[in-house]
Amino acid sequence: SSIASSDSEFISYMKNKAKSINKALDNSIPLCNNFVPLWEPVLEVHKAMRYTLLPGGKRVRPMLCLVACELVGGQESTAMPAACAVEMIHAASLILDDLPCMDDDSLRRGKPTNHKVFGEKTSILASNALRSLAVKQTLASTSLGVTSERVLRAVQEMARAVGTEGLVAGQAADLAGERMSFKNEDDELRYLELMHVHKTAVLVEAAAVVGAIMGGGSDEEIERLKSYARCVGLMFQVMDDVLDETKSSEELGKTAGKDLITGKLTYPKVMGVDNAREYAKRLNREAQEHLQGFDSDKVVPLLSLADYIVKRQN
Amino acid sequence: SSIASSDSEFISYMKNKAKSINKALDNSIPLCNNFVPLWEPVLEVHKAMRYTLLPGGKRVRPMLCLVACELVGGQESTAMPAACAVEMIHAASLILDDLPCMDDDSLRRGKPTNHKVFGEKTSILASNALRSLAVKQTLASTSLGVTSERVLRAVQEMARAVGTEGLVAGQAADLAGERMSFKNEDDELRYLELMHVHKTAVLVEAAAVVGAIMGGGSDEEIERLKSYARCVGLMFQVMDDVLDETKSSEELGKTAGKDLITGKLTYPKVMGVDNAREYAKRLNREAQEHLQGFDSDKVVPLLSLADYIVKRQN
Numbered sequence: 001s002s003i004a005s006s007d008s009e010f011i012s013y014m015k016n017k018a019k020s021i022n023k024a025l026d027n028s029i030p031l032c033n034n035f036v037p038l039w040e041p042v043l044e045v046h047k048a049m050r051y052t053l054l055p056g057g058k059r060v061r062p063m064l065c066l067v068a069c070e071l072v073g074g075q076e077s078t079a080m081p082a083a084c085a086v087e088m089i090h091a092a093s094l095i096l097d098d099l100p101c102m103d104d105d106s107l108r109r110g111k112p113t114n115h116k117v118f119g120e121k122t123s124i125l126a127s128n129a130l131r132s133l134a135v136k137q138t139l140a141s142t143s144l145g146v147t148s149e150r151v152l153r154a155v156q157e158m159a160r161a162v163g164t165e166g167l168v169a170g171q172a173a174d175l176a177g178e179r180m181s182f183k184n185e186d187d188e189l190r191y192l193e194l195m196h197v198h199k200t201a202v203l204v205e206a207a208a209v210v211g212a213i214m215g216g217g218s219d220e221e222i223e224r225l226k227s228y229a230r231c232v233g234l235m236f237q238v239m240d241d242v243l244d245e246t247k248s249s250e251e252l253g254k255t256a257g258k259d260l261i262t263g264k265l266t267y268p269k270v271m272g273v274d275n276a277r278e279y280a281k282r283l284n285r286e287a288q289e290h291l292q293g294f295d296s297d298k299v300v301p302l303l304s305l306a307d308y309i310v311k312r313q314n
Numbered sequence: 315s316s317i318a319s320s321d322s323e324f325i326s327y328m329k330n331k332a333k334s335i336n337k338a339l340d341n342s343i344p345l346c347n348n349f350v351p352l353w354e355p356v357l358e359v360h361k362a363m364r365y366t367l368l369p370g371g372k373r374v375r376p377m378l379c380l381v382a383c384e385l386v387g388g389q390e391s392t393a394m395p396a397a398c399a400v401e402m403i404h405a406a407s408l409i410l411d412d413l414p415c416m417d418d419d420s421l422r423r424g425k426p427t428n429h430k431v432f433g434e435k436t437s438i439l440a441s442n443a444l445r446s447l448a449v450k451q452t453l454a455s456t457s458l459g460v461t462s463e464r465v466l467r468a469v470q471e472m473a474r475a476v477g478t479e480g481l482v483a484g485q486a487a488d489l490a491g492e493r494m495s496f497k498n499e500d501d502e503l504r505y506l507e508l509m510h511v512h513k514t515a516v517l518v519e520a521a522a523v524v525g526a527i528m529g530g531g532s533d534e535e536i537e538r539l540k541s542y543a544r545c546v547g548l549m550f551q552v553m554d555d556v557l558d559e560t561k562s563s564e565e566l567g568k569t570a571g572k573d574l575i576t577g578k579l580t581y582p583k584v585m586g587v588d589n590a591r592e593y594a595k596r597l598n599r600e601a602q603e604h605l606q607g608f609d610s611d612k613v614v615p616l617l618s619l620a621d622y623i624v625k626r627q628n
Contacts, residue, residue: 124415125486
């Protein structure tokens with residue numbers, strides 16, 4: 001059965017999805033091309049793009065995109081270009097985040113960060129190229145029978161997710177947060193929540209929304225998946241904060257304990273580790289509630305995905 | 315008359331166009347908003363976006379976009395969002411180009427570069443936000459009566475212009491060029507040409523193409539405008555190289571003579587200043603030839619624009 005009903009079934013379901021996603025991502029950035037002028041310099045950028053895009057990562061965003069598409073009655077293949085696009089946008093932002101002038105990180109998914117391998121200039125080009133390719137991929141969905149109106153709406157969602165209504169706002173809030181003072185814990189928590197919604201949840205939301213758009217979902221279905229994804233995205237970030245404080249760099253595959261050192265606002269810092277874990281569990285319950293009304297068999301992967309995120313150890 | 319037939323008429327025509335463009339750009343990035351969460355951090359990014367986007371620049375790209383739209387029978391206002399989008403993409407790339415890890419420039423249009431004023435982190439966010447806003451602006455053209463098909467095609471052109479088929483390829487070639495050796499002058503010239511076509515001409519092309527798409531142009535009209543714009547874009551870069559070598563920083567409003575110091579490949583370096591000027595003039599003639607077949611009154615601004623670029627002093 002393609003539907004996951006137990007933990008182990010879900011893991012294998014997720015691995016299968018990740019396999020299709022990885023294959024599509026691999027094909028999207030060739031290492032060989034005889035028709036591109038300036039191929040040699042471009043090849044170096046392609047290598048840098050592939051380095052961060054393949055093969056690591058849990059593929060949570062593209063998987064969510066594919067599952068959302070299927071949930072509303074679409075084919076997995078219809079949402080594949082958009083799913084890849086969302087992962088490209090994510091990879092592009094990771095490359096920039098790790099730069100010396102940003103978070104100055106040297107380790108990501110257990111490997112040296114992009115600029116450590118390719119140099120800052122090529123990393124910045126790779127990040128730009130990934131975002132541009134994301135748009136091109138999504139536009140190519142018209143060749144899979146998706147209407148221009150729906151493709152346009154999908155591109156709009158993605159642009160929203162990476163701009164000042166999404167990622168940029170979250171990162172700007174992150175920068176500003178280090179020098180901000182708050183009147184009370186409630187204010188601090190509200191700020192933290194908005195920051196994480198923008199830094200993480202908005203792109204997770206976009207993944208689900210874009211999948212549902214490609215699959216031909218109704219406005220109501222899209223809205224419900226969006227609410228689910230917002231909870232999941234926020235929960236993902238809460239758990240990220242918890243893991244950063246409680247796990248080693250080795251376990252995480254990236255520099256651990258960094259939030260504490262840099263004095264960043266995090267959930268454990270504002271509410272304590274235990275309360276943060278409780279909050280993640282509450283978000284999980286909320287996420288699951290938003291899925292009521294969908295076919296109870298078909299939502300199983302999304303329920304399992306939320307469970308998986310709240311239980312994850314790295 | 316709105317059509318420019320002499321040098322001075324063209325200058326005032328261009329100033330008028332720049333005025334409408336500047337107004338639209340100004341409106342596109344507000345300094346006041348009561349409905350955006352995280353407004354304070356976002357405001358800082360908006361300021362950085364505006365700093366590079368307004369008010370400097372010759373507005374060659376957006377102007378070309380508007381004129382192309384009108385030439386094929388469209389209204390200026392129909393292409394205005396796309397014209398702004400092209401200028402945003404241009405500004406976004408200028409911000410990144412000037413970063414310490416890229417060209418490390420401290421002066422641009424007579425002012426300190428973006429990161430000198432806002433810091434590298436905010437500059438990078440501003441650059442990303444400008445590119446995302448460019449997509450949003452272009453998509454909004456549907457509200458002006460442009461079909462979804464045409465809007466998608468326009469977004470595709472823009473994505474192509476900034477990715478590995480455009481800007482990124484040109485910049486990667488620029489990076490690689492510093493360490494490349496060539497068998498002969500012909501090879502060197504071919505490489506230089508491809509580099510500049512990608513670094514500059516492809517976005518100038520996109521400006522014209524997108525304008526013609528928005529204006530409802532036929533495929534043939536779009537192709538002719540594209541060929542014209544490629545010549546103009548390349549000519550623009552040839553003159554940029556010439557000016558960098560022959561003018562002072564004060565005259566240019568940016569660091570002059572930098573290409574020589576950094577050992578960059580330039581037209582004056584490969585063919586000498588005089589030959590480079592001659593080449594620019596030849597490109598001007600070619601550009602004008604591509605406009606044959608259009609209404610001879612309506613092409614006057616494009617002919618004047620090409621003349622203006624080949625004669626410009628900064």
